Structures are given as structure tokens and as C-alpha cells.
Amino acid sequence: QVQLVESGGGSVQAGGSLRLSCAASGSTARNYCIAWFRQALGKEREGIARIDTDDSTDYATSVQGRFTISQDNAKNTLYLQMNSLKPEDTGMYYCAAKRWGCPPGVGSGVAYRYWGQGTQVTVSS
Numbered sequence: 154q155v156q157l158v159e160s161g162g163g164s165v166q167a168g169g170s171l172r173l174s175c176a177a178s179g180s181t182a183r184n185y186c187i188a189w190f191r192q193a194l195g196k197e198r199e200g201i202a203r204i205d206t207d208d209s210t211d212y213a214t215s216v217q218g219r220f221t222i223s224q225d226n227a228k229n230t231l232y233l234q235m236n237s238l239k240p241e242d243t244g245m246y247y248c249a250a251k252r253w254g255c256p257p258g259v260g261s262g263v264a265y266r267y268w269g270q271g272t273q274v275t276v277s278s
Contacts, residue, residue: 155180155267157248162272169238173272175231175248182229186255189222189233190262191274193244200259201231211258216242238276245271 161173175187188203199211202222210222221234231248249265258266 155182155185156232157250157267159246159248159269159271159272160168162246164277165238167239167276167278169276170234170236170239171274173195173233173235173248173274174244175206175252175269177188177229178230181226182193182224182231182250183226184219185250185274186252186256187248188265189201189220189231190247190249190257190265191242191244193241194239197248198246198247198262199256200262203255203259205255209255211255213259231232235274238274240276242275243274246274247271 155177156179158176163270189191190198190200192198201216204210204222224231234268248269250267251265
């Protein structure tokens with residue numbers, strides 16, 4: 154089974170950028186559908202981006218055009234490049250993985266079996 158560790162979170166001003174990393178171990182990340190979720194304080198968890206085993210990607214409308222999910226197979230690591238950040242992007246960001254392909258869209262968190270511990274992103278106005 155795969156283990157996931159996120160990093161790269163931090164504090165940034167609105168309009169800035171961050172790149173999150175999700176390092177996979179124990180298995181090859183490319184064999185999994187991997188998604189990024191986020192959860193703001195007091196709000197429901199939101200799936201925002203995913204990449205499938207065929208490298209196809211999908212995004213939530215809230216981040217479309219600003220965020221990019223990618224993977225480095227040599228490093229067994231996934232990335233989430235976040236540009237034009239807004240205060241409403243603030244939250245805990247998690248990567249998650251599932252076998253047997255991605256659900257339609259990003260999908261619900263219940264579809265993903267493996268989760269990292271999260272990394273905090275704070276965007277100030």
C-alpha cells in the first residue's frame with residue numbers, strides 16, 4: 154500500500170503562489186489515482202484536483218485555471234502548483250490515493266483509501 158506525505162504549505166499574500174508536494178512511498182504513485190483535497194475551518198472537505206494513471210487531470214471549478222496537478226515519476230512525487238491564491242484558498246491540504254482509476258471528476262473523499270497528514274495553507278488579504 155502507498156504512504157503519502159505532504160509538504161510545501163505556508164503563509165502567502167493574496168495573488169501569490171505555492172507549490173505543494175505529496176511524496177509517495179511503499180508503492181508506485183503512478184499506479185494510483187491521486188487527488189488533492191482541502192478543508193477550511195468549519196467547512197466540508199473539498200476535492201480540488203486529481204490525476205489518473207493515464208495522466209488525465211480534472212479540477213474543481215473553484216481552482217480551474219489557477220492550480221495545476223502534476224507528477225514526477227522518477228521521484229514518486231505529486232505536486233500541486235497554486236497560483237493567484239485567494240484568501241478563500243486557506244485551509245488544510247491533503248493528498249489522497251485510490252486504486253483502480255479515478256472516479257468522475259475529483260470525486261468524494263470517501264472514494265480514496267490512502268491519505269497524507271495534510272499541510273496548512275494560509276492566504277492573507
